[in-house]
Structure formats: C-alpha cells, structure tokens
Amino acid sequence: MQMRPNLPTKNPRITVGLSLQEASTLQDFADRHNHSCSWVGRQAIIEYLERNAGPQGALPLGKKGAANEAA
Numbered sequence: 001m002q003m004r005p006n007l008p009t010k011n012p013r014i015t016v017g018l019s020l021q022e023a024s025t026l027q028d029f030a031d032r033h034n035h036s037c038s039w040v041g042r043q044a045i046i047e048y049l050e051r052n053a054g055p056q057g058a059l060p061l062g063k064k065g066a067a068n069e070a071a
Contacts, residue, residue, distance in 0.1 A: 016041065 018026065023037075030040045052058070 026037050026040060030037045033040070
C-alpha cells in the first residue's frame with residue numbers, strides 16, 4: 001500500500017471530534033472490553049474501511065455543506 005506523500009510513514013495520527021454522548025458511549029464500551037478508546041476507534045475505522053473503501057464504496061454522508069445546499 002502506498003502512503004500519501006503528506007502523511008508520516010510511521011504511526012500517522014488523526015483527531016476526531018465527538019459529541020459528549022458519543023465520547024461517553026465510546027469510553028463505556030472501551031472500559032467494558034478493557035481497551036483504550038484509541039484501540040476501539042482504530043478497530044472501528046479498520047472495519048469500516050474493509051467494508052466501504054472498495055471501488056463501489058461510498059460514504060453514507062453527503063459532502064460537507066451538502067445539507068445546506070439542498071435546503
């Protein structure tokens with residue numbers, strides 16, 4: 001797999017914004033399974049990409065601002 005040139009080649013990091021409810025649910029889930037929130041998030045991303053990153057995959061969300069444009 002070829003990395004995009006602007007990403008570090010070792011242990012890239014991302015930041016994800018969550019609502020308070022999402023963060024609480026994630027923390028509860030991670031605690032119940034004795035894992036960190038980072039580990040649970042990484043597993044969720046891996047699973048999501050395995051299911052959706054192929055040529056036919058598409059995000060279930062519109063592009064940023066698309067909801068406002070449709071109104």
